[in-house]
Amino acid sequence: MQETTLTRVTPLQEAQKRAGATFATFDGWQLPQSFGNPLEEYRAAREGVALADRSSFGRLRIRGKDALDLLNRLSSNKLIDLAPGQGVSTVLTTNKGRIIDLLRVINMGNELLVITSPQTPEKIIEWIDLYTFGEDITVEDITEDTALLSLMGPGAGDLLGKDASRLELYGVGKVSLHGIQLPFIRADTLGITSYEILTTAAEAGG
Numbered sequence: 001m002q003e004t005t006l007t008r009v010t011p012l013q014e015a016q017k018r019a020g021a022t023f024a025t026f027d028g029w030q031l032p033q034s035f036g037n038p039l040e041e042y043r044a045a046r047e048g049v050a051l052a053d054r055s056s057f058g059r060l061r062i063r064g065k066d067a068l069d070l071l072n073r074l075s076s077n078k079l080i081d082l083a084p085g086q087g088v089s090t091v092l093t094t095n096k097g098r099i100i101d102l103l104r105v106i107n108m109g110n111e112l113l114v115i116t117s118p119q120t121p122e123k124i125i126e127w128i129d130l131y132t133f134g135e136d137i138t139v140e141d142i143t144e145d146t147a148l149l150s151l152m153g154p155g156a157g158d159l160l161g162k163d164a165s166r167l168e169l170y171g172v173g174k175v176s177l178h179g180i181q182l183p184f185i186r187a188d189t190l191g192i193t194s195y196e197i198l199t200t201a202a203e204a205g206g
Contacts (some may be wrong), residue, residue, distance in 0.1 A: 010055035011147045011205035027118035029056035045192055049153040054189075054196060055204070058121030059146055060114040062128075064137035067112050071105060074131060084109040087170025087185060092124060100127060106170060106185055113185075113198070115148070147204030150187065152194035160184060160195055 008029045016023075021032035032053065035041060044050040062071070072079040077090035087106035091099055101124060104115040116124055121141050128139055157165035160175045167173055167186040174181050175197070184197045 008056070010053050011201040012053050012055065012149075014205065016053065027056060029118060031056060045153050047154065049151065049155040049159060052150040052152060052189075053147075054150045055143075055147045056118040057148055058116035058118060058124070058141070059143050059148065059198070060112075060116065060121060060124065061140045061142045062112040062114055062137065063110070063140075064135065066135035067137045068107075070128065070132065070135055070137055071112070071114075074128065075103065075105075079105055082107045085172045086168070087172065089170070092127065094127075100124065104170060104185075104187075106172060108172065108183065115196075145201055147199050147201050149197045149199065149204065150189060150194050151184075151197060152189060152192045154193055156193055156195055164195060165193075 007025055010029065010031070013023075013030065016032050016035075020036050022034050023030050024033040025031075041050060045052075068079050068082060071090070075090040075092045077088050079088060079090060082088060082105065084107050087104060089102060089104050092101050092103055093099055101117050101120045103124070106113040106115070114124070121143055125139050125141060128137070151159065160173065164173055164184070164186070169186055169188060171186050173184050173186075173195075175184055176182075180203065182197055182199050184195045187194045187196045189196075
């Protein structure tokens, strides 16, 4: 009997429907394909400001004093000296050098935020568990509990505050929305100035 794979949806889907989105399935997620005028949407991202839902990308919360050291040993980039407020991209590989996933590791201060490809969080958790031998590290998949929004375009930094444009790639800032302090990360997706805002699923869908 063939196993049925359920298509997942992000916390913003109802708001996107109200905004006139049409949907398509990408990597097992139902995501907006268009809001009616793709040319205007592209122009907004290139010349003004656009908001994109990137909640399909996996998000792991990693804690423990050995977290950076273990990820440093399992991936291709140097992570051991990653300071709070900094981030870096790295490749998680097998012991034979085969690529498992391209990760973004962000030092949030008291924990690491690891952003993965849409369908790989479980695989990455299993791989980290395989190489954990008494290290002080805990890994939690927070994909379902959070949302990731990308504010992109040359005007994006102005909306987040004057310090946003000064951030290095994958650097962390904070913005206050409705009285709640939310972290954002400079991402520059697709060569466009962009910032990814992390929020809870409830706040994103409200």
